[in-house]
Structures are given as structure tokens and as C-alpha cells.
Amino acid sequence: MKLATLKDGSRDGQLIVVSRDLRTASIADAIAPTLQRALDDWPFYAPQLAERYDALNQGRARNTFAFEPKDCMAPLPRAYQWADASAYVNHVELVRRARGAEMPPEFWTDPLMYQGGSDDLLGPCDDIVCPSESFGIDFEAEVAVVTGDVPMGTAPDAALRAVRLVMLANDVSLRNLIPPELAKGFGFFQSKPATSFSPVAVTPDELGQHWRDGRLHLPMIVHWNGKKVGQPEAGTDMVFHFGQLIAHATKTRNLRAGAIVGSGTVSNKDAQRGYCCISEKRCLETIADGAPVTEFMRYGDTVRIEMFDEPGRSIFGAIEQSVAPLDAAAAA
Structure with missing residues (x-):
């Protein structure tokens, strides 16, 4: 899967899942607010993020938006x-x-x-x-x-x-x-x-x-x-x-x-x-x-x-x- 961090005015940004073709993304804060939080308990959060990633690639994810690299912070x-x-x-x-x-x-x-x-x-x-x-x-x-x-x-x-x-x-x-x-x-x-x-x-x-x-x-x-x-x-x-x-x-x-x-x-x-x-x-x-x-x-x-x-x-x-x-x- 592909993960990124969206600029939101905070120090650590907002975790998003990005489609394989880098065209669309989905906010993942309902799963984990930041990438660091996901990494802290990876066995618990990774399967949920992977499920969101699959849904995004299959066009089933809700509340998607166009992915823009310029809107991203470093992943961490x-x-x-x-x-x-x-x-x-x-x-x-x-x-x-x-x-x-x-x-x-x-x-x-x-x-x-x-x-x-x-x-x-x-x-x-x-x-x-x-x-x-x-x-x-x-x-x-x-x-x-x-x-x-x-x-x-x-x-x-x-x-x-x-x-x-x-x-x-x-x-x-x-x-x-x-x-x-x-x-x-x-x-x-x-x-x-x-x-x-x-x-x-x-x-x-x-x-x-x-x-x-x-x-x-x-x-x-x-x-x-x-x-x-x-x-x-x-x-x-x-x-x-x-x-x-x-x-x-x-x-x-x-x-x-x-x-x-x-x-x-x-x-x-x-x-x-x-x-x-x-x-x-x-x-x-x-x-x-x-x-x-x-x-x-x-x-x-x-x-x-x-x-x-x-x-x-x-x-x-x-x-x-x-x-x-x-x-x-x-x-x-």
C-alpha cells in the first residue's frame, strides 16, 4: 500500500492512503490520525489501512479526493x-x-x-x-x-x-x-x-x-x-x-x-x-x-x-x- 501525510496546519499532518496510480487519496484518520501512530501499533493498524487501500484502488472508497504531492509533508x-x-x-x-x-x-x-x-x-x-x-x-x-x-x-x-x-x-x-x-x-x-x-x-x-x-x-x-x-x-x-x-x-x-x-x-x-x-x-x-x-x-x-x-x-x-x-x- 501507499501512505502519505497531508498538510493540515499541524506539526505531524494527517495520514492518508494513496491509490497505486497516485491519482486519488482517502483520509485515514478514522483508522490512525498520523503515520507515526500507525507505526506504533503496525500489526493492528496495517490491515485496516490495507483494506482502505484495496477499496481505493477498486473505486469503492468513500470521500476520496485528487492526490497532489505539493499538499504533502514528508511521510514522517x-x-x-x-x-x-x-x-x-x-x-x-x-x-x-x-x-x-x-x-x-x-x-x-x-x-x-x-x-x-x-x-x-x-x-x-x-x-x-x-x-x-x-x-x-x-x-x-x-x-x-x-x-x-x-x-x-x-x-x-x-x-x-x-x-x-x-x-x-x-x-x-x-x-x-x-x-x-x-x-x-x-x-x-x-x-x-x-x-x-x-x-x-x-x-x-x-x-x-x-x-x-x-x-x-x-x-x-x-x-x-x-x-x-x-x-x-x-x-x-x-x-x-x-x-x-x-x-x-x-x-x-x-x-x-x-x-x-x-x-x-x-x-x-x-x-x-x-x-x-x-x-x-x-x-x-x-x-x-x-x-x-x-x-x-x-x-x-x-x-x-x-x-x-x-x-x-x-x-x-x-x-x-x-x-x-x-x-x-x-x-x-
Whole structure:
């Protein structure tokens, strides 16, 4: 099934069920008022939501309305956890090669992961607001999952069974703020502003054969200012699957229902597939020519991130954002 959160003026929005073709929706607050509430007792609420989803797809649901991504918040507008990994090690290797650094061998066996801000997550059409273009504004197209409760010490196979929902993410990075932050030895903070998510979150069964081995096997389509710049296969070159990522996160802590775990920037070894972040393009330019030529995003730039099934139907809806200055956002 497909679930989304409608803007209603509150912090957590209103849970809706969305049709498979993303054309219609139905308010689900008679079942559960918010997605977090549904996740808190998933075995109880999921069957009821699935019944509403079936009715919606069969044209039997009552009080339906046209679904508009711009009216959506993130599926989880605020979450108890947002842990982002770097499962596509090719991306990490390119970054290190571009700056002449060796690749530690353990990066291939032990996932990289950081804890991002989860109190303010963006909707699919919300602006990327940044105080300065000089910060090096970059998009990062990723796959993300939402978990149920996962106890400390859970093994990868069991962790994978805790995946409740799958969605897309734009984990925006401010590249020029990253080096001084990492130099302090304490990780990302200012260089990682609010992350945005696809209009809908999808249950794994809805993805059919494309969801297997803890990976989503479909191309990630990225357009920057209307030009397609990336279509890498999300299931290819993903060294650590989501069960392994979740298990990594639970080595010393519990994950609670509603935790979000990201894949990191989707990246293929085949450079002909394009890129899911500008930084990777700049790394390839540096490796080839000694210096990057592609600039980071400017105010007014747009990015569109989407994934389609074989017949060409959008699965999650599109993340479609513009970059805006802080003063313009405050005025709005």
C-alpha cells in the first residue's frame, strides 16, 4: 500500500492512503490520525489501512479526493531517528580518490553511518532553503526505509523483516561546510540541513520483485534544472543491504518504530549511468582533469528525484524542489 501525510496546519499532518496510480487519496484518520501512530501499533493498524487501500484502488472508497504531492509533508514530518549510511561504497571511493586519500579496507566490510536531524523533515515540494550559495548546495538522491521496533543486537536477516515502508530521500549536503566540520573530528551538523522525502511511502510488498535481498532494484532518476543527470540502478553496487544497515544501527541501541534509515547516495561503478549528487560529478572531473568544473546549486535551481516501474508509472511520486535563500523563505 501507499501512505502519505497531508498538510493540515499541524506539526505531524494527517495520514492518508494513496491509490497505486497516485491519482486519488482517502483520509485515514478514522483508522490512525498520523503515520507515526500507525507505526506504533503496525500489526493492528496495517490491515485496516490495507483494506482502505484495496477499496481505493477498486473505486469503492468513500470521500476520496485528487492526490497532489505539493499538499504533502514528508511521510514522517518528524521522526524519532534519521540515520543515514553510505552503502554505495563506490561513491566513497570516488570522493577519497579525488582528494588523493587511500580507501580504508574496512569501508567494504563495516558501513559508514551518521545520525541526521529528524525533528524537521521536508515535504517533497518544499524549498531547499539555504543562507548562502557559498555553502556548496548539493542534492543527494537516496532510498530510505522506515522501521518498526528493532531491538539492540538484531541480526541482519531479522532486521530486514522490521522494514515497514520504503521511500525516496533528498539528503541535501552543504559541501563547503563539510571539510571544516569533519576536521573537528565530531561529524556532520551544519553541513547537513533538513532532508526531504518522497510524497508517498510504500510497503515492501507493493514493490514486488524489485524489492529483494534488502535492496530496491530500480533506476533512480534525477533531473537538475530539467536535464536528466542520473539514472543509476539502486540495486546495483549497494554493498550493504538494508538489513545490514539496520543491524549496524542496532549494535549498541534499540531502534524504535518510525526510525528512518537511508542508503546514502545511489552510485554505480558505471559512470555512464550518471550521478545522484553533484559532488560525485565533481570527483570524476577531478580524477580525469585535475579539477572540478561543475558548480554546485544556485538559488532558483531545481532538482527532481523519482523512480518508475517498467510501464513507466511513478512509484513514490516525485521529490521536486527549488533552492531558495533564507530571506525569501522568511518573507513567505
